[in-house]
Amino acid sequence: MNTETTTSGSRGLLQAEPLLFDAGSPARTGVDLPKPKGESRLGGLERKAPLNLPGLSEPETLRHYVRLSQKNYAIDLGLFPLGSCTMKHNPRLNERMARLEGFADLHPLQPTSTTQGALEVIRQVGHWLLTLTGMHTAALTPKAGAHGEFCGMLAIRAALAARGELDQRKRVLTPTSAHGTNPATAAAAGFHVEEVAGTSRGRVDLSDFRSKLGADVAGVMITNPNTCGLFEPDIKAIADLIHEAGGYFYCDGANFNAILGKTRPGDLGVDAMHINLHKTFSTPHGGGGPGAGPVVFSEALAPFAPAPFLAIDRDGALALQEETEAGTVGRLCAFHGQMGMFVRALAYMLSHGSDGLRQVAEDAVLNANYLLARLREHYHAPFGDGPCMHEALLDDSTLKARGIETIDVAKMLLDEGYHPMTTYFPLVVHGAMLIEPTETESRAEVDRFADTLIAIAERAKGNDTAAFKAAPQLTPVRRLDETRAARNPRLRWREAQRPE
Amino acid sequence: MRYTEDHEWARLEGGVVTIGISAYAVEQLGDVVYVELPEIGKKVTAHGEMALVESAKAASDVFAPIAGEIVEVNAALAADPELVNKSPEADGWFVKLKPADPAALDALMDKAAYDAFVQGLG
Numbered sequence: 001m002n003t004e005t006t007t008s009g010s011r012g013l014l015q016a017e018p019l020l021f022d023a024g025s026p027a028r029t030g031v032d033l034p035k036p037k038g039e040s041r042l043g044g045l046e047r048k049a050p051l052n053l054p055g056l057s058e059p060e061t062l063r064h065y066v067r068l069s070q071k072n073y074a075i076d077l078g079l080f081p082l083g084s085c086t087m088k089h090n091p092r093l094n095e096r097m098a099r100l101e102g103f104a105d106l107h108p109l110q111p112t113s114t115t116q117g118a119l120e121v122i123r124q125v126g127h128w129l130l131t132l133t134g135m136h137t138a139a140l141t142p143k144a145g146a147h148g149e150f151c152g153m154l155a156i157r158a159a160l161a162a163r164g165e166l167d168q169r170k171r172v173l174t175p176t177s178a179h180g181t182n183p184a185t186a187a188a189a190g191f192h193v194e195e196v197a198g199t200s201r202g203r204v205d206l207s208d209f210r211s212k213l214g215a216d217v218a219g220v221m222i223t224n225p226n227t228c229g230l231f232e233p234d235i236k237a238i239a240d241l242i243h244e245a246g247g248y249f250y251c252d253g254a255n256f257n258a259i260l261g262k263t264r265p266g267d268l269g270v271d272a273m274h275i276n277l278h279k280t281f282s283t284p285h286g287g288g289g290p291g292a293g294p295v296v297f298s299e300a301l302a303p304f305a306p307a308p309f310l311a312i313d314r315d316g317a318l319a320l321q322e323e324t325e326a327g328t329v330g331r332l333c334a335f336h337g338q339m340g341m342f343v344r345a346l347a348y349m350l351s352h353g354s355d356g357l358r359q360v361a362e363d364a365v366l367n368a369n370y371l372l373a374r375l376r377e378h379y380h381a382p383f384g385d386g387p388c389m390h391e392a393l394l395d396d397s398t399l400k401a402r403g404i405e406t407i408d409v410a411k412m413l414l415d416e417g418y419h420p421m422t423t424y425f426p427l428v429v430h431g432a433m434l435i436e437p438t439e440t441e442s443r444a445e446v447d448r449f450a451d452t453l454i455a456i457a458e459r460a461k462g463n464d465t466a467a468f469k470a471a472p473q474l475t476p477v478r479r480l481d482e483t484r485a486a487r488n489p490r491l492r493w494r495e496a497q498r499p500e
Numbered sequence: 501m502r503y504t505e506d507h508e509w510a511r512l513e514g515g516v517v518t519i520g521i522s523a524y525a526v527e528q529l530g531d532v533v534y535v536e537l538p539e540i541g542k543k544v545t546a547h548g549e550m551a552l553v554e555s556a557k558a559a560s561d562v563f564a565p566i567a568g569e570i571v572e573v574n575a576a577l578a579a580d581p582e583l584v585n586k587s588p589e590a591d592g593w594f595v596k597l598k599p600a601d602p603a604a605l606d607a608l609m610d611k612a613a614y615d616a617f618v619q620g621l622g
Binding site for chain 1: 528531533534554556557558581582
C-alpha cells in the first residue's frame with residue numbers, strides 16, 4: 001500500500017481541499033462591484049468595517065465545490081451497506097417523472113384548479129401506502145422519519161387528551177434495540193421513556209414488557225423488523241397487551257422494506273407508523289434529498305391526524321382542506337410535504353406494481369441472508385443461528401483477541417473503496433456491524449463485498465493488527481481523532497487560523 | 501465499595517455516598533466525551549435517572565444506586581471528562597449523595613460479587 005506523502009497533499013487526482021476560508025483571503029475578491037452612486041438611502045446603517053470574507057475567483061470557488069463533491073461517497077458510486085438505512089438505488093425513471101414541468105414548476109400557493117394532477121399524485125401515494133400497510137388514514141406531510149415519529153406521538157398525545165387520560169398516562173415503552181430517535185421522540189412529545197429488555201435472541205422480552213404495563217402507560221414504540229434485523233414474533237401479542245392496557249402502538253417503519261407486500265402492519269395492531277419514502281420507496285437520501293416520512297394511522301388515531309386533508313369538492317375536483325379541529329395534531333409543516341418525493345415514490349410504486357413491491361421485500365431479505373451465510377463463518381453473528389430479515393448483524397467478538405475492533409474493520413473498508421456498514425448500532429450488541437445490502441445489489445456486487453469483508457477477516461487472523469490501527473491509508477484524510485473532536489469541537493473558523 | 505447491575509459504584513464515607521461508574525462500564529463505553537450531572541439539591545430515587553455519560557460510541561443514563569439528595573457534583577468532569585477514563589473509581593466520581601437510608605447500600609453487590617457478575621456477562 002502506498003503511503004508516500006506528496007508535496008501538495010493531493011493523492012493522484014484526488015486533490016486535497018482546504019477550507020474556503022483558508023483558500024481565499026479578504027485581500028482578494030472575485031467580483032468587482034461598482035461603488036454605489038448618489039446619496040445613500042440606508043440612513044447611516046451601512047456597514048463601516050469590512051466583512052472579512054475570503055475572496056476567491058469564480059473558477060476557484062467552482063473548483064472548491066466540485067472537489068468537495070468528488071469526495072462524496074454515494075449510492076451512485078457503489079454499494080452503501082449502512083444497516084437500518086436502506087440505501088437502495090434511486091431509479092432514474094423517478095427522476096425523470098419529478099422533472100416533468102407540471103411537477104417541477106409547481107408552487108404550493110397555486111389555485112387548486114391548476115394543480116389537480118399534483119393532488120391526484122398525493123391521493124394515489126396515500127392510497128398505495130394505506131393498501132400496503134392495511135391502515136386507515138395517511139398523513140403525507142411529515143418530512144423525515146423522526147418528523148413522522150413526532151407526528152405519530154403527537155396523535156397519541158392528542159388521543160389521550162381527548163380521553164382525559166393525558167395527565168395519567170405518561171410512560172412510553174421502547175425496547176433496548178430501538179432506534180435512538182424513538183425514545184428521543186417520546187421525550188420530545190412530553191412522555192417519560194422506559195426501556196423494555198431484550199431476549200438473548202435479539203427480540204423484545206415479552207414478560208418484561210408485560211411487567212411494565214399499567215394504567216400510566218401511553219404506548220409502546222417498536223421497530224419491526226427490529227434493529228437486529230429480526231422479525232418480532234410476539235408483535236401481535238404486544239399489540240393486544242398494549243391495547244388491553246389502554247395504550248397505543250407506534251411502529252417505527254424504518255425497516256418496512258423487509259415486509260413490503262408480505263405483512264400489513266394494520267393487521268398486526270399498529271396504531272401509527274411512519275414510512276420513510278427515502279428508504280422503502282427509493283427516493284434519494286440527502287444530496288438529491290430531501291427525506292419524506294408519511295405517517296399512517298389506525299381508525300382509533302385517525303381523528304387526530306394532521307392537516308391538510310384531501311377532499312372532493314362539489315364539482316368533483318380534488319381540494320385541500322387546510323383547517324383542523326381543536327385537539328388534533330394541527331399542521332406538521334407549512335405546505336403539503338415533499339411533493340417531489342411523492343412523485344418519485346409514486347413512479348416507484350407504479351413501475352413495480354404490487355407483485356414487484358412484494359419481490360422487493362423478498363430480494364432484500366434474500367440478499368441479506370446470502371451475505372449473512374457467507375460471512376457467519378468469518379465474523380461472529382450474535383443471532384446467526386437463524387435467518388435474518390433485510391440486514392445482517394455481526395460483531396467483533398472473534399477479532400478482539402488480536403486487539404481489532406469494529407472501527408478498525410470499518411476503516412479498512414474505506415481503503416477498499418466501500419462506505420462502511422453501520423457500526424456500534426444496535427447498542428444491545430457490543431461492537432455491532434449492521435449490514436443492509438438492499439435488493440438493488442446484484443449477486444456479483446454482494447459477492448464482491450463479501451469477498452472484501454472475508455479478506456479483511458482473514459487478514460485480522462495474521463499478525464497484522466498495526467495495519468488495522470493505521471487504516472485508512474488511501475482516503476483524503478487519515479484516521480480522525482473522534483474523541484478530541486467531541487471533547488474540544490472547533491465549530492467556528494477564526495481569523496487566527498488563517499495561514500500566513 | 502458497592503456495585504449495581506447497571507455498573508454504578510457507591511462508597512459511603514462520613515454519612516455521604518460518592519457515586520461513579522465502574523471500570524468495566526468505562527471500558528465498554530470507550531473514550532468519555534461528555535458527562536451531564538444533576539443539580540445540587542436534586543432528590544433521586546433508587547434506579548432513577550441521575551446523570552448521563554456520553555462516549556464516542558454511545559450515550560448512557562447513569563442511575564442512582566440508592567435514594568437520596570445530591571449534595572455535590574464533580575465539577576472537574578465538565579472540562580475534563582477523560583477523568584472518567586483515567587480514574588473511573590476514584591477521581592472520575594460523578595456525584596455525592598446524602599442517602600435517605602444508608603443501609604440500602606447493603607443490598608448492593610460487593611466487589612467480589614460484582615466481579616463475578618461482570619465475568620458472567622462474557
